[in-house]
Amino acid sequence: MKQILKFENVIKRYPNGVHALNGVSFEMKEGEFISVIGPSGSGKSTLLRTINKLITISEGTVVLDGEKISDKKGKALRSLRRKVGMIFQNYNLVYSLSVLQNVLHGRLGFMKGFKGIFGIYSEEDKKKALSLIKELGLEQFAYNRASDLSGGQKQRVGIARAIMQEPKLLLCDEPIASLDPSSAKTIMDLLKDMTSKRNIACIVNLHQLDVAMKYSTRIIGLSKGKIVFDDTPDKLTEEAIEKIYGTSYENLMLGGEKSEKEDSFNCA
Amino acid sequence: MKKKIPLIAHDLKKIYTIFAVVVVVLFIVCTILTNFNVMSLVSNGDAFWSFITNDFLPPKLPKASRIPGVLSSVLVTLALALSSTTIAAILAMFVALFGSEKVSPFPKLAKVVRGFATFLRNIPALVWAFILFSSLGIGTGVGFVALCITSFAFMVRAFVETMEDVSQDCVESLLTVGGTFPQRVSQAILPSCLSGFLSWFLYCVEVNIRASTIVGMVGGGGVGMTLFSYIKNFQYDIALSIILLIALMVIVVDQVTNILRKELLK
Amino acid sequence: MENVIIEKKINKKIPVKCKNKSNFIPIFMISVAILTILSLFYLNIDWVKLFSRVPDMGHVFWQLGHLDFSKIDLIFSSLLETISIAVLSLLYSLVLGIIFGMFAARNIFKIKALSIFTQSFFTFLRAVPTPVWVLLMLVCLGMGPEAGVAGLCVHTTAFFTKSFAQSFESISDETIEALEATGAGRLSIFFNAIIPTALSQIVAWAGMRLETNFSECAILGMVGAGGIGFVISSSLKGYDYGTAGVAILLVFIIAYLIERMFVRIKRSIN
Numbered sequence: 059m060k061q062i063l064k065f066e067n068v069i070k071r072y073p074n075g076v077h078a079l080n081g082v083s084f085e086m087k088e089g090e091f092i093s094v095i096g097p098s099g100s101g102k103s104t105l106l107r108t109i110n111k112l113i114t115i116s117e118g119t120v121v122l123d124g125e126k127i128s129d130k131k132g133k134a135l136r137s138l139r140r141k142v143g144m145i146f147q148n149y150n151l152v153y154s155l156s157v158l159q160n161v162l163h164g165r166l167g168f169m170k171g172f173k174g175i176f177g178i179y180s181e182e183d184k185k186k187a188l189s190l191i192k193e194l195g196l197e198q199f200a201y202n203r204a205s206d207l208s209g210g211q212k213q214r215v216g217i218a219r220a221i222m223q224e225p226k227l228l229l230c231d232e233p234i235a236s237l238d239p240s241s242a243k244t245i246m247d248l249l250k251d252m253t254s255k256r257n258i259a260c261i262v263n264l265h266q267l268d269v270a271m272k273y274s275t276r277i278i279g280l281s282k283g284k285i286v287f288d289d290t291p292d293k294l295t296e297e298a299i300e301k302i303y304g305t306s307y308e309n310l311m312l313g314g315e316k317s318e319k320e321d322s323f324n325c326a
Numbered sequence: 327m328k329k330k331i332p333l334i335a336h337d338l339k340k341i342y343t344i345f346a347v348v349v350v351v352l353f354i355v356c357t358i359l360t361n362f363n364v365m366s367l368v369s370n371g372d373a374f375w376s377f378i379t380n381d382f383l384p385p386k387l388p389k390a391s392r393i394p395g396v397l398s399s400v401l402v403t404l405a406l407a408l409s410s411t412t413i414a415a416i417l418a419m420f421v422a423l424f425g426s427e428k429v430s431p432f433p434k435l436a437k438v439v440r441g442f443a444t445f446l447r448n449i450p451a452l453v454w455a456f457i458l459f460s461s462l463g464i465g466t467g468v469g470f471v472a473l474c475i476t477s478f479a480f481m482v483r484a485f486v487e488t489m490e491d492v493s494q495d496c497v498e499s500l501l502t503v504g505g506t507f508p509q510r511v512s513q514a515i516l517p518s519c520l521s522g523f524l525s526w527f528l529y530c531v532e533v534n535i536r537a538s539t540i541v542g543m544v545g546g547g548g549v550g551m552t553l554f555s556y557i558k559n560f561q562y563d564i565a566l567s568i569i570l571l572i573a574l575m576v577i578v579v580d581q582v583t584n585i586l587r588k589e590l591l592k
Numbered sequence: 593m594e595n596v597i598i599e600k601k602i603n604k605k606i607p608v609k610c611k612n613k614s615n616f617i618p619i620f621m622i623s624v625a626i627l628t629i630l631s632l633f634y635l636n637i638d639w640v641k642l643f644s645r646v647p648d649m650g651h652v653f654w655q656l657g658h659l660d661f662s663k664i665d666l667i668f669s670s671l672l673e674t675i676s677i678a679v680l681s682l683l684y685s686l687v688l689g690i691i692f693g694m695f696a697a698r699n700i701f702k703i704k705a706l707s708i709f710t711q712s713f714f715t716f717l718r719a720v721p722t723p724v725w726v727l728l729m730l731v732c733l734g735m736g737p738e739a740g741v742a743g744l745c746v747h748t749t750a751f752f753t754k755s756f757a758q759s760f761e762s763i764s765d766e767t768i769e770a771l772e773a774t775g776a777g778r779l780s781i782f783f784n785a786i787i788p789t790a791l792s793q794i795v796a797w798a799g800m801r802l803e804t805n806f807s808e809c810a811i812l813g814m815v816g817a818g819g820i821g822f823v824i825s826s827s828l829k830g831y832d833y834g835t836a837g838v839a840i841l842l843v844f845i846i847a848y849l850i851e852r853m854f855v856r857i858k859r860s861i862n
Contacts, residue, residue: 110501110502112498112501112502136504136505136506137504138504139501139502139503139504140503140504142502143502144499144502146495146498146499148495149495150495150496150498150499151496151499152493152496152513152514152517152518153518154517154518154520154521155513155517159513163499163500163503163505163513163514164503166500166503166504166505166506166509166513167503167504167505168504169509174505174506174508174509174513175508175509175511175512175513176512177512177513216499219499219503223503223504229502
């Protein structure tokens, strides 16, 4: 299997002195489905955003598909970003545009000049977008405003937009955190299905341990900006979980006096 | 029980007390500084009232031959307000794109852009008008530029805030797609912020209707100038009917912009 | 399936935009553009002449930049006068605004005619720009701070009446009903329940108005009243650019400080 992503001793310091990532190293191969888990503030979101340089790292190297992303700029950076699709917790759609237009946004990185600016897409792209929308079960909404959709449907549009990019790697930043349990399951099933069909590697930030165990081929546990666990789901013992979250396994599963965010383990 | 039972928490009471003391001190200091005396207003009440009833009432129409001129001066004021706001809005939209760290391709310049707009905004429109009069001469064109400057600066700030509120998320998503800056602007920022921008534009039109009347008074032309000339000639009854005309103009414009704004935000 | 139908119907091009999308925004923008172009023709501005004088503008700014502090006494005293007029008019209008706001709000005295009359009267007062009122007051009262305060008060009171009435009306009828049930009178309900609830909004409105009042007050001098505006306009007219530069700079600094202060207060309230 081909290597798609490599982190080498990556450090990210914020101007306020916080070490969001503190010497993170790992490799990722094609076809892997990695879940990143860890308590709030452990650097999950930062980790994901350094991969496509939405956040610039302070030290170390990130190699994406054989190219170092840290020294890319302008055009080269954009064409490298094209290879990485991203899905967000808040969907990040343009709500005043149609579903189809939102999905077609995935093609913008391939377009030049005024065609891209005025959103004049090729018929080929449109056909592809429509069939993708159909595959995700949204065909009756293709010409609705994105704001008319429910949360789960919006996230499906987000997935379609990312797939339109024909990415090699898909980054999902807490894709189900704002969804109800049944939509969350649909979204996770779709993610797994779409990525394995198209042989797209996938990294998902999750708050829900059971979801991580069920869907991923590998789990990375982050704590205070460091990787404290990196193995297959069946190796994720209670001890390992305690090490990641800094609290006992029972506390996590029962909720108890945990903060709101950690409570969401139990919801899903 | 010597002390009264307090009704509100101690520290809250402290804040209120400090606040009240500050207000009273300010009031006294300002009154002394300006020698302002309310009683003089009251004692002059009779003279004041007779002045209003004798000189202002009833409102009198200007001479029939002057009426078309007055009406066209209202049109000048309206045209001045609308055209200056539109030009300012177009300029402000381009500049606002560079005024937000999250959107601009040159984040380091964003502070400079916003600072410049703050400078322009905090000098009142009439001061701009005077500066411009002394360099460009008196006339409608200068009134136009003066109104442009302040509404431009105001809209830069309003547009930047709208963009940061509305389109941050979708800008991020178009970044990950590999979109260029113009693509991000046209495909994410414009569609999601346009109605917000237009509603600020309408607000600015309202403000500029008043401002263009004032700029007119000092030489920018329009209905303000007409009013000023009648007041200068002591024709207060005619001035009153012009004031009523101005009020009517402002109220009508406010109503129209209100309807349009509701339609926009639907 | 729908998309298949669409593809068949329009063989050449697949549409991408929303169906039944409202045309309001494009129509609105086009009409604004047309009206603007018509306005520009109507105004008949001599652009060539205007632009040919732009280099003069640079010259004026250059001169304004040569700050001349020789008349700083005059500038400071008139600046203080301006600030005082702004503050005084704000405080007087605050009291008047609360009283008239009480009349204008529909849920306090519950006399419909009274609130409609008050509201429409103040709508008229608000529609006339402040300098016009100040000019009229100058005519009535003669030169002096009285005219400035009274003129500013007209507009500010009208503004406060409208916004306070709005704040009062946003208090739920149930609260008022509950107090009515205890047998409390209208005025005691107003001062014990409604004012405390609306207090934070009143402070916010007042802060916002202080900003406007200061800049209004700064320009009053230009239409004939005293204060910093008079210094600016007379020194500009007398080609005393250095003094005008200092005065304008001070106006900017004060306006900026008020704005920052208000942003701070707003943040701490939220």
